[in-house]
Amino acid sequence: MKKVNAASPQIIGPELPGQRHIGAKEIHDRVCERCLVLDVRPKEAFAAAHIPGAINIPLGANLPTWAGWVLPYDTPMILVLDNPADLAAVATHLIRIGLDDL
Secondary structure (H helix, E strand, O other), X not given: OHHHHHHOOOOOOOOOOOOOOOOHHHHHHHOOOOOEEXXXXXXXXXXXXXXXXXXXXXXXXXXXXXXXXXXXXXXXXXXXXXXXXXXXXXXXXXXXXXXXXX
């Protein structure tokens, strides 16, 4: 994060990143090799089925804390949501800690 702050963060614009919906088949067929898949569904849903290699940090008060500890700042992210309406909350949490390549 020190490097991001020293270089000054990118200006995001009026819309939150991550607005393009990607279906499970497209993720399976086209997921970029250097993307990180962040699954913010409840741990029970993640345990039942998830994309191999995905990291689960459930949406909640601890999402920004855990994301800041374990996620790299220089890797594009694909988000897996239980409810598409949660996108704004997830994106806002991640952007506030410098994770904005969604």
